[in-house]
Amino acid sequence: MDDLYREVIIERYKNPVYKGELDPCDIRFEDENPLCGDHIRIDLRVDGQGNVSEAAFSGHGCAISQASADLLLESIQGKSLDEVKQLNKEDVLDLIGIELGPVRLKCALLSLKVLKAGVYGVGGSSESLVEGA
């Protein structure tokens, strides 16, 4: 348990840094994990060079899904959209630093799925963008 609920997970869940909404924003996408009822929306602002200048997420979910969303958005600050497109499952697992079974993996990867679907601009068919999510 101590592994699964590392201090950073609990801390980010309780006090997320990137929770909120950006209005207006350049990219907005939302999706849910129907199994848990978790729901995440990500808003991005992109500067003239195509880099992420601001990011925020909203919605609700378990500690794993919320903390990984917060850590994920922190990691893409200032990154180009091309770099964001390259993010994968391992990057998120590195960020949260825990091993997850298949059920909780979906919680951790929901935000990545939403982010990539938003950046690729493909509503509704985001399943194929993140392996395992």
Next chain:
Amino acid sequence: MPNQFRADFPVLSREVRKGVPLVYLDSTATSQKPQSVIEAMDRYYQAHNANIHRGVHTLAEEATAMYEGARERIASFIGAASSREVIYTRNTTESINLVAFSWGRKFLKPGDTVILTEMEHHSNLVPWQMLAAELNVRLEFIPVDANYLLDLNVYADLLKLGPKLVSFTHMSNVLGTINPARQIIEMAHQAGALTLVDGAQSVPHFKVNVAELGADFMAFSAHKMLGPTGIGILWGKENLLESMPPFLGGGDMIKKVLLRSFQANDLPHKFEAGTPAIAEAIGFGAAVDYLNQAGMDRIEAHEREITGYALERLAEIPGLSVYGPALEHKGGVVAFTMENVHPHDVAQILDTEGVAVRAGHHCAMPLHQKLNLPATTRASFYLYSTQEEVDRLAAGLGSVIKMFG
């Protein structure tokens, strides 16, 4: 007083991890199995394995007798008039699909109404939604009121629509609400509707007699009542089952087959195409024997006591909300949420202390939408549950608060 049943269930003595004994509070999803059920299935494979019906050799006769003997005992367990009314299916879900497919397609016409409730499991929603889309049948729902009971005044109004069928759960797998089945059935019959009782949660936990209920159909599963997965029952009144066309076609459900036509078999075989789950039926029979010996009244009383104790213990936990009716209307299911902690996190932390509960929407998404909850955590009890296990649950919830508080 130590629980006299626990020793009969091998899995209950295991540790989830070294030094962490199992506390199994997920019997509503599936029950554990006593040694007698495991042995009955084992014995069939070790000594009697053969396909049933028509075989003339000794093993085939033995297998047939075991398979049909189980049906007889299941029939008498639910008070069926005859074992011809007891159809083996895969589970409750398949039983309901059988009625929707066979009875529904023959007897429902566009514009006809079927009444369901807001607290149904997906298995008693989706088959009717599929039928409604195909036949343009109208679905109406008895609402759940603020006390987590069905609103029978609204039901009385809905009956004025002249529904053909009222299909409802006897006991909610989330709220634990035990619905007044006799009254619901009587009201339906007065309005000229037939009734289907989803007995998946009721038949395992208290005495259910189809004749006393006056029901027309009832569906339930073995695996929630100490038996194996992969086998369930559709019980129906004989004249209704006689009037219905077969469900699946194939071997065993026929009397005679020509190249271009067939003659359906008699009940109950008419609805049992192909080689069935023979060992599972035999295991189901052993499960019913176990329940009879334990006594359904005693099981019901035990679960009420444990549930009452659980409600007391959970009421002591700050920020915890329970969803369900007062104890007098409730079976051994307790769904709850904790302030600021997601149900999945609750379940995960409990698991680390060996406590197995379920988290999610429990296959009742519309009910959760009604309650405005994305998910709940659910603890559920059976004859082998103990107060000590409830104490372990409460202690685990204390850990959740410590971690997230």
